Amino acid sequence: MPEAVAPPPVTADTSEQPARSTDVPAPDEPVPAKTVSPDAFVxxxxKVESSSAAEPGTLYAFLSDGTLVIDAPNGxxxxxxxxxxxxxxxxxxEGVPYPVDILALDGSAMRLRSHNPGEPVDLSLxxxxxxxLPKAPAKR
Structure with missing residues (x-):
C-alpha cells in the first residue's frame, strides 16, 4: 500500500501566488473615473440584459442633450x-437624482449600479x- 503524502502547509505567505494587477477594478468596483468617457455610451x-429591478429588454438612451430615455417593453x-x-x-x-457607478463599459456592454433609495439597482446592458435612437421630447 502506498504511503500517504501530507498536503502542503497552509501559510499566509503569498510569495508563490501569481501577481494580481491593481489596474483593473474588481467586478463590483466602479471603473476609475479617468478611464470613462461619455462618448462611449452617449x-x-x-438594452437591459439582466437587472436587480429593471425588466429585461428595457431600453436606455443617454442623449447628448442630457435627456435620459427609458423605454420598458410594455410601457x-x-x-x-x-x-x-x-x-x-x-x-x-422623476426629478430625483441618483448617483450611478459605472462598473464596466466597452463598445458592446455596460454595467451600472444606480444608488436609488433602498437597495442599489444593478443593470447589465x-x-x-x-x-x-429616440428623440428628446419637444421643449414646452
Missing amino acids: DRVW TPAHGRWSFENGALTMIE VHAPSEP
Whole structure:
C-alpha cells in the first residue's frame, strides 16, 4: 500500500501566488473615473440584459442633450435627465437624482449600479444598434 503524502502547509505567505494587477477594478468596483468617457455610451441605445429591478429588454438612451430615455417593453417611454461631471454619472428620474457607478463599459456592454433609495439597482446592458435612437421630447 502506498504511503500517504501530507498536503502542503497552509501559510499566509503569498510569495508563490501569481501577481494580481491593481489596474483593473474588481467586478463590483466602479471603473476609475479617468478611464470613462461619455462618448462611449452617449447617443447609443442600450438594452437591459439582466437587472436587480429593471425588466429585461428595457431600453436606455443617454442623449447628448442630457435627456435620459427609458423605454420598458410594455410601457410608455419615460424621460429624465443625466449628467456626467468630474467622472461621476448621475441619472435623474422623476426629478430625483441618483448617483450611478459605472462598473464596466466597452463598445458592446455596460454595467451600472444606480444608488436609488433602498437597495442599489444593478443593470447589465448591451449595445442595441438595431434599435432607433429616440428623440428628446419637444421643449414646452
